[in-house]
Each structure stands twice: as C-alpha cells, then as structure tokens.
Amino acid sequence: MARYGFLAGIAAVLMVVSVCGAAEIVVLTETPVAEFSLPDGSVLTNAYVWRRSSEGLMVMHDGGNYFLNYKLLPDDWRVAYGLEASGLAQAPSRPVARDDMYLIHPILLRVPGLSHTAYGFFTSTRYAGEIDEILLSACMLQSLCDGKYDKAARLRQILSEKFSEKNPLADAEFFATCDACGGSGTISYACNICGGSGKCIRCDGTGERKSDLTGTAIHCTTCRGTGKCFKCKASGKLGMQCADCKGLGKVFESEKAKEELAGLVEQMNAFYSSRRP
Numbered sequence: 001m002a003r004y005g006f007l008a009g010i011a012a013v014l015m016v017v018s019v020c021g022a023a024e025i026v027v028l029t030e031t032p033v034a035e036f037s038l039p040d041g042s043v044l045t046n047a048y049v050w051r052r053s054s055e056g057l058m059v060m061h062d063g064g065n066y067f068l069n070y071k072l073l074p075d076d077w078r079v080a081y082g083l084e085a086s087g088l089a090q091a092p093s094r095p096v097a098r099d100d101m102y103l104i105h106p107i108l109l110r111v112p113g114l115s116h117t118a119y120g121f122f123t124s125t126r127y128a129g130e131i132d133e134i135l136l137s138a139c140m141l142q143s144l145c146d147g148k149y150d151k152a153a154r155l156r157q158i159l160s161e162k163f164s165e166k167n168p169l170a171d172a173e174f175f176a177t178c179d180a181c182g183g184s185g186t187i188s189y190a191c192n193i194c195g196g197s198g199k200c201i202r203c204d205g206t207g208e209r210k211s212d213l214t215g216t217a218i219h220c221t222t223c224r225g226t227g228k229c230f231k232c233k234a235s236g237k238l239g240m241q242c243a244d245c246k247g248l249g250k251v252f253e254s255e256k257a258k259e260e261l262a263g264l265v266e267q268m269n270a271f272y273s274s275r276r277p
C-alpha cells in the first residue's frame with residue numbers, strides 16, 4: 001500500500017506537470033478517470049490502473065481491459081510517465097536493418113568465423129556496401145559448401161556483372177573432374193538386353209526372322225527391321241547418373257573453398273574492427 005501511495009504521489013506531481021505543459025497528457029493511476037484519451041485519440045471510460053509491470057500498465061475500463069505498452073508510447077507520453085531516464089535513454093539504439101539487395105543475409109549468418117557483432121554490422125545501415133565484393137564472394141563459397149549450387153551460380157553472376165574486372169573469385173575453380181565417371185556425369189554399363197552386342201535379340205541383328213507358322217522370313221517387329229537392340233539403340237551400353245557427382249561430372253573441392261572462405265572472413269572481420277566505434 002505504501003508503494004502505491006508513493007507511486008500515486010509521483011503520478012500526481014506528473015499530472016500537474018502535464019497539465020501545465022502544452023500537451024495535456026493524463027497520467028493514469030489507480031483512481032478511475034471518467035474519460036481517458038489514448039495516444040491514438042481513442043477514449044476509455046472509467047479507466048484506472050489495475051496492474052503495473054515493467055512493460056506497461058494493465059488498464060481496466062467500461063469496455064474491458066487495455067494494455068498500455070510503454071514501448072509503444074510517444075516520447076511526450078514517456079516523459080509524462082517518467083520513463084525517459086529508466087527506459088528510453090538506457091535502451092541501446094537498435095541498428096537499422098540494411099536492405100538485403102543481394103539476398104545474402106541468411107547466407108552470411110552461416111559463414112563460419114564471422115563474429116556475431118560483425119554480422120550485425122554488415123546487415124545494418126552502419127555498413128554502406130564498401131566490401132560487398134568480399135561479402136558476395138564469401139556467400140558464394142558458403143553456398144557451394146552448403147551444396148546450394150543454384151544460389152552460388154546466382155551470386156557468381158552478380159559478382160561477374162558488378163566486379164568483373166577485379167573479382168578474384170570469378171574464374172576460380174572449386175571443382176575437380178569426377179574420378180568415378182571421368183567427368184561425363186554418367187556411369188555406363190553393358191546393355192542388359194543384348195549383353196553389349198547392340199543387336200536385336202529377336203532377329204540377331206538381321207532385321208528379319210523366320211515366321212513360327214510358315215517358316216518364311218518376315219520383318220522383325222521387335223526392332224522394326226533395323227536389327228538394333230531396342231533398349232540401347234545399338235550402342236551396347238546403358239548409362240546411369242554418376243552417384244559420386246550426381247551427374248555434374250565434377251566434384252566440389254570443399255577444403256579449397258573453406259580455405260578461401262576463411263581468408264575472406266578474416267578481411268570481413270578486419271573491416272568491421274576498423275569501423276567499430
């Protein structure tokens with residue numbers, strides 16, 4: 001009770017202050033107010049403070065209850081409610097998010113070794129795009145490491161369009177020829193129908209066969225007279241996608257990419273350090 005009395009006392013003083021000021025802000029207390037105007041102009045009738053918290057006030061009124069959120073109060077209201085010193089002034093100013101024009105912020109978040117504060121810096125308006133080439137390159141490598149080749153290709157495209165003359169990564173290769181398929185992307189094996197001969201098994205490659213009924217030579221319907229194996233089209237081989245490279249013909253050299261990426265991260269962290277207030 002003593003605490004409420006004290007708060008009410010402060011409120012009474014503030015109310016006097018606010019009444020004297022240009023903006024007539026009523027500081028609501030536990031005593032009902034017939035018509036209480038909110039910052040947005042709407043009016044609560046017979047409003048009083050039911051409960052207080054560090055976040056704001058739970059207000060009861062004829063229409064139910066209403067939460068007066070301190071965070072959403074305009075500055076003059078904050079002053080009237082005595083919040084300037086405790087809340088607003090001490091709260092660290094939130095960095096304004098930078099427009100993610102290259103869609104790299106989620107990728108940047110995954111880059112190993114980039115400090116959390118550096119990430120915060122590069123995704124805020126405090127960073128003005130000075131080392132975008134390094135950021136884009138790092139994100140391209142991270143996309144490769146993640147196996148997101150389509151994203152990597154998009155970033156590579158941006159890099160070559162924006163920084164074609166001096167981009168060190170535009171032509172760097174992080175792929176080696178796949179040993180398993182020799183770079184073709186397919187593994188071939190002998191046709192399971194003709195056993196690798198490439199000949200039609202019905203007519204043995206002649207294009208015609210003897211009729212079962214009459215014994216005369218007739219057109220082979222299996223190969224339509226071509227004599228070729230219908231499955232392998234006479235090549236004798238069948239191919240399947242190489243499992244090692246998933247048909248790409250090349251394999252990603254992750255160690256090489258990670259090494260390059262670490263160098264870029266070092267440059268990014270150094271740039272952030274040079275800009276730290």
Ligand SMILES: [Zn+2]
Pocket residue numbers: 178179180181182183184185186242243244245246247248249250
């Ligand atoms: Zn392969």
Ligand SMILES: [Zn+2]
Pocket residue numbers: 191192193194195196197198199229230231232233234236237
């Ligand atoms: Zn065949």
Ligand SMILES: [Zn+2]
Pocket residue numbers: 200201202203204205206207208220221222223224225226227228
């Ligand atoms: Zn045939």
